[in-house]
Amino acid sequence: xxxxxxxxxxxxxxxxxxxxxxxxxxxxxxxxxxxxxxxxxxxxxxxxxxxxxxxxxxxxxxxxxxxxxxxxxxxxxxxxxxxxxxxxx
Numbered sequence: 211x212x213x214x215x216x217x218x219x220x221x222x223x224x225x226x227x228x229x230x231x232x233x234x235x236x237x238x239x240x241x242x243x244x245x246x247x248x249x250x251x252x253x254x255x256x257x258x259x260x261x262x263x264x265x266x267x268x269x270x271x272x273x274x275x276x277x278x279x280x281x282x283x284x285x286x287x288x289x290x291x292x293x294x295x296x297x298x299x
Contacts (some may be wrong), residue, residue: 231262
């Protein structure tokens with residue numbers, strides 16, 4: 211494991227993410243919303259730190275909500291988007 215990555219995993223108390231990589235939740239709103247895409251109420255906002263090492267990937271998954279990404283360190287990544295009409299972007 212990359213020494214820098216291990217330092218961040220330890221320092222931020224990151225846990226393994228079910229879709230790959232490591233994460234920790236840093237914020238969760240106390241306000242709830244009901245959206246048709248979900249079964250039941252959800253927090254209106256949440257935030258996580260997420261770390262992928264060079265030999266890891268995040269599994270394809272359906273995005274039901276908007277996401278904001280912030281880049282802090284490391285190298286670039288490739289993001290694949292499969293549209294609802296099955297086009298790959």
